[in-house]
Amino acid sequence: MESEKLSNIIRRRRSVRVYKSGKVTDKQLEMILEAARWAPSGANTQPWELVVTRDRAKMRRVRQIYDNEWKQRKKEDPVHYKGLKKDYVGDVSALVLVCGDPRTMQVYLTTRQPGDREKLFHASVANAVEHMMLMAASMGLGTVWVSVRQEVEPELRELFQVPQPLRLLWIVPIGHAQSWPKAKPRRKTSDFVHQEVYNPKKLRADSEIRPWPKG
Numbered sequence: 001m002e003s004e005k006l007s008n009i010i011r012r013r014r015s016v017r018v019y020k021s022g023k024v025t026d027k028q029l030e031m032i033l034e035a036a037r038w039a040p041s042g043a044n045t046q047p048w049e050l051v052v053t054r055d056r057a058k059m060r061r062v063r064q065i066y067d068n069e070w071k072q073r074k075k076e077d078p079v080h081y082k083g084l085k086k087d088y089v090g091d092v093s094a095l096v097l098v099c100g101d102p103r104t105m106q107v108y109l110t111t112r113q114p115g116d117r118e119k120l121f122h123a124s125v126a127n128a129v130e131h132m133m134l135m136a137a138s139m140g141l142g143t144v145w146v147s148v149r150q151e152v153e154p155e156l157r158e159l160f161q162v163p164q165p166l167r168l169l170w171i172v173p174i175g176h177a178q179s180w181p182k183a184k185p186r187r188k189t190s191d192f193v194h195q196e197v198y199n200p201k202k203l204r205a206d207s208e209i210r211p212w213p214k215g
């Protein structure tokens with residue numbers, strides 16, 4: 001059944017952070033990018049812009065940019081900073097820099113509040129990312145959703161020659177997993193689904209949220 005196949009792909013997808021060599025073929029990449037094309041977006045604005053590279057030298061530079069940020073943060077707060085190194089951005093078959101065009105927010109004519117427009121914008125681009133990841137997972141390929149923080153944004157913008165006013169949002173490496181990671185724990189459906197009205201008994205205490213999702 002189609003739905004079972006889709007369910008299996010959804011469950012199989014993992015954030016892959018260690019890759020081995022092996023090419024993502026042009027055909028595979030094309031299908032992954034085509035999947036982004038079909039993502040739903042607010043008012044069909046399709047705000048995504050994807051910069052794709054297979055250039056190893058560029059990837060090494062991306063890794064260096066992330067590494068410098070990591071070192072800087074560690075230097076500022078050696079005790080508390082727990083960020084993990086993002087070596088995986090430099091060592092894959094293909095890297096997709098996911099950008100968004102914020103001018104598309106003008107299309108949301110009936111949405112008056114800037115915060116509401118931002119929500120539509122980010123959710124729309126995020127859908128394209130998830131579509132790509134699921135398509136990659138269906139091919140047995142690994143991906144991981146990598147945040148572009150403000151600290152690394154200017155250097156990445158320069159490297160990939162992304163013009164203003166586009167926003168650099170995420171990076172998605174695509175490649176062959178060294179090993180397929182185990183599933184991270186998930187909340188039970190019944191813990192976050194509320195029938196008819198929100199069940200206040202399910203509202204998590206602050207203490208339950210902070211340690212999540214360790215493991």
Ligand SMILES: Cc1cc2nc3c(=O)[nH]c(=O)nc-3n(C[C@H](O)[C@H](O)[C@H](O)COP(=O)(O)O)c2cc1C
Nearest residue numbers: 013014015016017086144145146147148181183184
């Ligand atoms: C918006 C968003 C940003 C993320 N940023 C990062 C990131 O910067 N680095 C990283 O390694 N993983 C990042 N992740 C991946 C999550 O850590 C991961 O999806 C989560 O731990 C669940 O694991 P799974 O994807 O293997 O199921 C991000 C995920 C999302 C949805």
